[in-house]
Amino acid sequence: MLQPYGLTTERYELLLAIKAADNDERATVSELTSVLGVAQSSVTQLVRRAEDAGLVRREVSATDARVHYLRVSPQGERQLGRAVAALHEERTRLAEIVSQL
Numbered sequence: 001m002l003q004p005y006g007l008t009t010e011r012y013e014l015l016l017a018i019k020a021a022d023n024d025e026r027a028t029v030s031e032l033t034s035v036l037g038v039a040q041s042s043v044t045q046l047v048r049r050a051e052d053a054g055l056v057r058r059e060v061s062a063t064d065a066r067v068h069y070l071r072v073s074p075q076g077e078r079q080l081g082r083a084v085a086a087l088h089e090e091r092t093r094l095a096e097i098v099s100q101l
Contacts, residue, residue, distance in 0.1 A: 005083040005086065014050055015072050018072050054075045058071075
């Protein structure tokens with residue numbers, strides 16, 4: 001379902017996790033490791049591929065140059081927005097199924 005929007009499931013989850021971050025829609029790799037529940041090396045590789053695809057960008061912290069934040073890029077915003085809109089019907093159906101359990 002996500003392929004028409006240029007996203008894999010992993011990239012979709014990554015972008016959603018960054019957007020949901022409490023820190024002004026930006027997150028560190030360490031924060032994403034915790035949220036996504038995967039190894040830091042896996043998140044690092046996923047972020048690198050998402051960067052190469054133009055979906056995320058890095059920002060250096062204004063207070064600590066050792067800290068890099070990840071933010072969804074404008075291209076990532078467009079792709080994520082289209083995917084979220086397209087999946088609305090499926091989320092609605094899933095909510096109905098869950099409510100019947």
